[in-house]
Amino acid sequence: xxxxxxxxxxxxxxxxxxxxxxxxxxxxxxxxxxxxxxxxxxxxxxxxxxxxxxxxxxxxxxxxxxxxxxxxxxxxxxxxxxxxxxxxxxxxxxxxxxxxxxxxxxxxxxxxxxxxxxxxxxxxxxxxxxxxxxxxxxxxxxxxxxxxxxxxxxxxxxxxxxxxxxxxxxxxxxxxxxxxxxxxxxxxxxxxxxxxxxxxxxxxxxxxxxxxxxxxxxxxxxxxxxxxxxxxxxxxxxxxxxxxxxxxxxxxxxxxxxxxxxxxxxxxxxxxxxxxxxxxxxxxxxxxxxxxxxxxxxxxxxxxxxxxxxxxxxxxxxxxxxxxxxxxxxxxxxxxxxxxxxxxxxxxxxxxxxxxxxxxxxxxxxxxxxxxxxxxxxxxxxxxxxxxxxxxxxxxxxxxxxxxxxxxx
Amino acid sequence: xxxxxxxxxxxxxxxxxxxxxxxxxxxxxxxxxxxxxxxxxxxxxxxxxxxxxxxxxxxxxxxxxxxxxxxxxxxxxxxxxxxxxxxxxxxxxxxxxxxxxxxxxxxxxxxxxx
Numbered sequence: 001x002x003x004x005x006x007x008x009x010x011x012x013x014x015x016x017x018x019x020x021x022x023x024x025x026x027x028x029x030x031x032x033x034x035x036x037x038x039x040x041x042x043x044x045x046x047x048x049x050x051x052x053x054x055x056x057x058x059x060x061x062x063x064x065x066x067x068x069x070x071x072x073x074x075x076x077x078x079x080x081x082x083x084x085x086x087x088x089x090x091x092x093x094x095x096x097x098x099x100x101x102x103x104x105x106x107x108x109x110x111x112x113x114x115x116x117x118x119x120x121x122x123x124x125x126x127x128x129x130x131x132x133x134x135x136x137x138x139x140x141x142x143x144x145x146x147x148x149x150x151x152x153x154x155x156x157x158x159x160x161x162x163x164x165x166x167x168x169x170x171x172x173x174x175x176x177x178x179x180x181x182x183x184x185x186x187x188x189x190x191x192x193x194x195x196x197x198x199x200x201x202x203x204x205x206x207x208x209x210x211x212x213x214x215x216x217x218x219x220x221x222x223x224x225x226x227x228x229x230x231x232x233x234x235x236x237x238x239x240x241x242x243x244x245x246x247x248x249x250x251x252x253x254x255x256x257x258x259x260x261x262x263x264x265x266x267x268x269x270x271x272x273x274x275x276x277x278x279x280x281x282x283x284x285x286x287x288x289x290x291x292x293x294x295x296x297x298x299x300x301x302x303x304x305x306x307x308x309x310x311x312x313x314x315x316x317x318x319x320x321x322x323x324x325x326x327x328x329x330x331x332x333x334x335x336x337x338x339x340x341x342x343x344x345x346x347x348x349x350x351x352x353x354x355x356x357x358x359x360x361x362x363x364x365x366x367x368x369x370x371x372x373x374x375x376x377x378x379x380x381x382x383x384x385x386x387x388x389x390x391x392x393x394x395x396x397x398x399x400x401x402x403x404x405x406x407x408x409x
Numbered sequence: 410x411x412x413x414x415x416x417x418x419x420x421x422x423x424x425x426x427x428x429x430x431x432x433x434x435x436x437x438x439x440x441x442x443x444x445x446x447x448x449x450x451x452x453x454x455x456x457x458x459x460x461x462x463x464x465x466x467x468x469x470x471x472x473x474x475x476x477x478x479x480x481x482x483x484x485x486x487x488x489x490x491x492x493x494x495x496x497x498x499x500x501x502x503x504x505x506x507x508x509x510x511x512x513x514x515x516x517x518x519x520x521x522x523x
Contacts, residue, residue, distance in 0.1 A: 164436055164463020167480070168428065197506050198482065224506060233507035240511040243437070243464035245477075245497070246504035249484035318463065338440070338462055355438045355462075 014376025016148030017083060020108030024148045025080035026311050026376045027054060028140045029327055030133055032086045033077060034059035035100075036093035042114075042122055043088040046129035051387060055133055056326035058303075058391045065094040068285075068396040071270040073100055075307040078107040081327050083140045085109060086132055088125070091117030110136060148376055151185030151276055155372055156305030156313040157257045158191065160298035163242020163318030163336055167253020169364075170316035170335030170351040175259035176365025177314065178278065181372070182261040187273035189308055190258040191281035192301060193223035194234035194294060198248035199255040203280075206263045211404040215266050216280060223284040223294070230293060238319045242336075257316060265406040268398050269304040275409055281308060291395035299323055299392040302330065312372050312381075322346045324383025326391040329375050332382055333368060348382050422448040425466060429481035434465040434497050436479070447494055454494025465497040477502050 016024025032055060034043035040059060047057045058076055060069045077085045077100065085104050089097045097113055104111040112132045119125040157174050159166055178188040196203060200220035204213035227233050233247035244250045264277030273279045283304055284294045295301045298321060305313050306328045313330045315321065320339040324330045334340040337352025344350075349368055353359040375381065421427055424447065425435035435449070441460040446453040450469055460466065465479065471491040476483040489501045499509050 164465070165438075166463075168426070168436060168438075198484070202482075227507055231507075232510055233504065235507075235509060237510060237512040240499055240509060240513075243461065243498070245465070245499050245502050246485035246509055247506050248482075248504060249477075249479060252480045252482050252484060336462060 014148040014150070014373055015145035016152065016376060017080070017143055018146050019080050023080040023309070024146065024152055025082065026148070027081040027328070028083040028143060029081050030055045030084045030086065030136055030140065031077055031082050031327065032057050032088065032129070032133070033073065034088040035095040035097050036063050036090050037061035038063075038090040038093065039088040039116055042116055042125045042129070045126045046086065046088070046133060049130065050133055050137070051389070053137060056389050056391075058326045058393070059088075060095060060393045062095075062395060063093045064395075065096065066395050066397070068269065068398055069393060070096055070099065072303070072307045072393055074103045075270040075309075076303070076327060077104050077111075078109065079306060079309065079327055081311060083109065083143065084136045085111045086129055087111065087113040088129065089113060089115045091115045110139070149185070150181065150373060153181065153186040153311050153372070153376075154189065154273060154309040155181055155186060156189045156191070156281075156302070156308065156310035157316070158298060158301050158305060158313060159195075159254050159257060159316040160323070161236075161317040161319035161321040162239055162244060162250055162253060164244055165242075165336040165352065165355060166316055166318040167256055168335075169354040170318065170333045171253050171256040173349075173351045173354065173361050173364035174257045174314045174316050174333055174368060176361050177368035177372070178257070178259035179261055180365060180369045182259070182276065182278050185276040187276050187279065187309075188259075188261075189267070189273065189279045189281050189305055189310060191283050191305060192234060192254065192295070193219045193280070193282055193284050194227050195247070195251050195254040196220050197224050197233070198251045203255065203258070203263065208262050208264055209404070209407045212263065212265065212407055215405055216263065219266060219280065219282045219284070222286070226284050226289055226294060229289045232293075242319050257314075264409075266401065267308060267405070268401055269396070270307045271401060272309045274406055281305065285396045286399040287397060290397060294396070296394060297392060299325065299390040300394060303391060303393055312375055314368060314372070316351070320346070322383070322386075322388065323390045324381065324386070324388025326389045329381045330383050330388070331368065331371055331375075346382055346386065420448070420451045421468065425449070427468060428479060431481050432478045433468055433471050433475075434477055434479050435468045437462055437464045437466065449494040452493065456494070456496075458496070460496055467491045467493055467495050467497050469493050471497070
């Protein structure tokens, strides 16, 4: 088998954990999820002793109900990389723990809810939760993985701590990896419409239908309005230290992550790509500006990519981000060769070789694609090995996507 | 990028890269030390300060108000006249969308982190 560029595709030997809905996970995680900040400490104490056994902490801090947060938690707790879920409730918060537990149970996963006020407080709840996790571990360990193809993968991409090298090495290399993965039938998701400002017309011309093109342009216009109201672009001070002068410049670099495949659809957090292809994730809330910045940091974006089913997330950094994530592995692609030399322990891919002429975009793109596939047969990313399990979920509001967002194949 | 690099004529220093044929900036791909000469548009230009990786230099004269072109696309406007080889950044260009937030003032006021 050959790719379009004639390069041989390495034999597929991924193995996945089969879920009741037919999806497969490349990890078998126990998610410990707090449903309000008041339950966070108890949840963390439960998960901490098992941190090297893929027991991950996620949660929602708010006490007010929010449809987006509910949907995100449902999508995350039934993510193919998750095998069992322990919910931690204080008892009096507004989060719909009954609905969430129901969705998890319907998905065929073991689920348990510990209510701290009913269980006798902190100490008793930690003991109860740890006993449940301890009982689940051998059950998950006994689950036999099954063969999994590249076409079953969903891969997301994000960039953070960008600098003037991101747009010429790491991002276009991630784009080449996306082109290859899409060519093999996988679904790939790029995002952060606030970092596509200035690229909307070029992007729209890649949509599979004219109607979708209009929707893509509208999503960027919405982001520009939202950020203008807030008074800041999606741009950090360190981006400027790294040579980026404006949001448009950062956007042109970020856009390169999408590669060159046709854009098959627009999805919102918690939506799953219906089939292989390239998708834009619209992360900016709908309606008037509420609840503050669309994504308060990179981790909030990664959580949304994972809620869309991403088995792994490609993270391109120039300045040197160190984050990983709960639930799905994060592949760290370092765009800047000086940063790589300083922080090699945190980086999976040295894309800065491209600047020195030591590797081509295609070579680094293939390396990224092969690395993603290797995660499906046991390989761990640097951030996984270092214990990075960052997670952030805040308030947002979205309208559901319309039929024109996902044109029929 | 490599394609763009091949297109690049020998008018520019090997420490910089022209990403698109219509660009009026080049990107520094190897750190340039203060005082060193950098060949831009066939002329040697002295750099008054260090230019780190990923930063931009004007590849020709740019007039105040003119668009800055990188990757063949506008990435903002010049806020001053810029000479060939000059550092192009937040001090002489601005976004046409939202203002750029930096910590330059805070750093000047309180000093850099040791």
